[in-house]
Amino acid sequence: MVRTYQEALNFIHGRDRFKKAPTLERMRHFMALLGNPQEQLQMIHVAGTNGKGSTVAFLRDLLMADGQTVGTFTSPFITRFNERISRDGEPISDDELVALVQRVEPVVAQLDQELAEKGPTEFEIDTALMFCYFASHPVDTVVVEVGLGGLYDSTNIITPLVSVITTIGMDHMKILGDTIPKIAAQKAGIIKPNVPVVCGRLSADALAVMDQTAARQQTQVVALGRDYTVTNQPHEAWGERFAYRYAAWHWQHLQIDLLGPYQMDNAATALTAFITYQQLRHGAVTPATIRQGLAHTAWPGRFERLNDQPLIAIDGAHNEPAMVEMAALLRRHFATNEVYIVLAVLADKQYTQMVRTLLTVPNVHLIVTQFSGPGKRAAATPVELEEAVTVHDRVTMAADWPTALREALSKMSAEDLLLLTGSLYFISEVRHYFKDPDDPA
Incomplete structure (x- = not known):
């Protein structure tokens, strides 16, 4: 009971x-x-x-x-x-x-x-x-x-x-x-x-x-x-x-x-x-x-601003059609900014194509990483993600997303955009960290 x-x-x-x-x-x-x-x-x-x-x-x-x-x-x-x-x-x-x-x-x-x-x-x-x-x-x-x-x-x-x-x-x-x-x-x-x-x-x-x-x-x-x-x-x-x-x-x-x-x-x-x-x-x-x-109307996790300077946003673009839309958004709204993206997705998604789609935006710098994944569903590992593209000078790899976050923040200026995107489960983890940094749950 x-x-x-x-x-x-x-x-x-x-x-x-x-x-x-x-x-x-x-x-x-x-x-x-x-x-x-x-x-x-x-x-x-x-x-x-x-x-x-x-x-x-x-x-x-x-x-x-x-x-x-x-x-x-x-x-x-x-x-x-x-x-x-x-x-x-x-x-x-x-x-x-x-x-x-x-x-x-x-x-x-x-x-x-x-x-x-x-x-x-x-x-x-x-x-x-x-x-x-x-x-x-x-x-x-x-x-x-x-x-x-x-x-x-x-x-x-x-x-x-x-x-x-x-x-x-x-x-x-x-x-x-x-x-x-x-x-x-x-x-x-x-x-x-x-x-x-x-x-x-x-x-x-x-x-x-x-x-x-x-x-x-x-x-x-x-x-x-x-x-x-x-x-x-x-x-x-x-x-x-x-x-x-x-x-x-x-x-x-x-x-x-x-x-x-x-x-x-x-x-x-x-x-x-x-x-x-x-x-x-x-x-x-x-x-x-x-x-x-x-x-x-507000909807958490949909290009949601977590910080203004530098601009940090999260978006649950968790599949290839969503990444196509994301690339269009970045070209339209952030063409004059450098865009740093931390990407973590579930292993059952089209991550190869998702990575390639993001890299069609010329001012995107991509950091691929991983998160724990919900229940029995596996997250794609950085190695799998990095293998999804040929050697590319705008793709780096981080062991986990907090490391990727620190790496991006160390490279970007106040005018740049930092976007954390991919699985909605990943976005949930990030949002919880930003909204309740002292809450261990």
Whole structure:
């Protein structure tokens, strides 16, 4: 019997992470035993290769600016597990998490007995905890982020009011498939009959999969670049500014505090989903709500400033599509600065290509390193990373990231940028160090 917060975390993290089967029957059975709490909720479902977290954050703040109470389910966490289940941006309390685990623990034990070695996974339990929490702590809207893929993700037992697919790129290929259409088909698995779909900036082959799936489900796709547009309106301040147009809605000079062209796409995708959702609920869409919601949005670990002079930032660009976006951001915003990058990624990522992509930016100096890695997942070692490129005078190696940090700080001037990037687990470690340097946890 779980009694303490640490015991609750041990129970959650002690489960298998992956026991994927091409079915949702186990999850449906699990939720039925818990009384199907998900059926009490009004939800927006968000899938995609990259941009899910930021899109969820923009949606949360748009809905809150409208006066709604908003639940969010996100992954992974940056500082503490509790962040994954939040209400109006406030993570679930330790005591509430313990109470939830106490509720699901006997049901998990029952399923373990029924299904032998095929009881609920860690993420299925996370999802169940979230559904139970928001059913017993009601909110107006729950924004649910898909864990992996879509079709067989444990969150996909829901029927949301709106489905969102942010981007499609090459990641988790061993699980989702090795081509864009195959990966798109997995993400399109969240499309439900008569539930409108909002897509971000997708390639033509990915969008074709969405349109075909939506047609079969008797619904329609609204896509960035085809049905709604975002136009960059550059300015000198931190963040991005853009014009937005969708059907009868158009606004100039919308401001966000998150940096990067892709964040404008994420904001526009969230805004379109918000408009669609409000129409279904007969809710209001006002310029004041839009401007307040977008300007307010912050998302830890997404080109987040940790220090101003010198400028130190972290970003969880954890796969090759994200590194392509990162390289574009650096060319656009930091072309006149020297950029020192400390990179640490998980071993199952395309680190060879990630290193090469960063080195296409001529003012980048790269220090490859490693971190401990979560659970059983290995981090790529510096030797593996350094072997990912031919001998290069802008790549060095450090045994661990604190050493890499010291090396970068010793070389850079006050006008330069130091960026720590790669795995979100690595970013979590770095952020904790900067935010709580005296906390040994």
